[in-house]
Amino acid sequence: LAEFVKKRDKRVIDMQMKRSVEMEKKREEERVKKAEMARLKAERARAYEEPEWAKV
DSSP states (O other): OHHHHHHHOHHHHHHHHHHHHHHHHHHHHHHHHHHHHHHHHHHHHHHOOOOGGGOO
């Protein structure tokens, strides 16, 4: 009975919707952050120069 009432309760439904929106937003932010980190890593790798003493 409690599960049935919980499914029909507007407060529970609203909370689930809010939580799903927040999770989607968090996932999107994480994806953007990961892409930015990958871009910075690639940029640093391109800018790398060997030290004079290591060159043959």
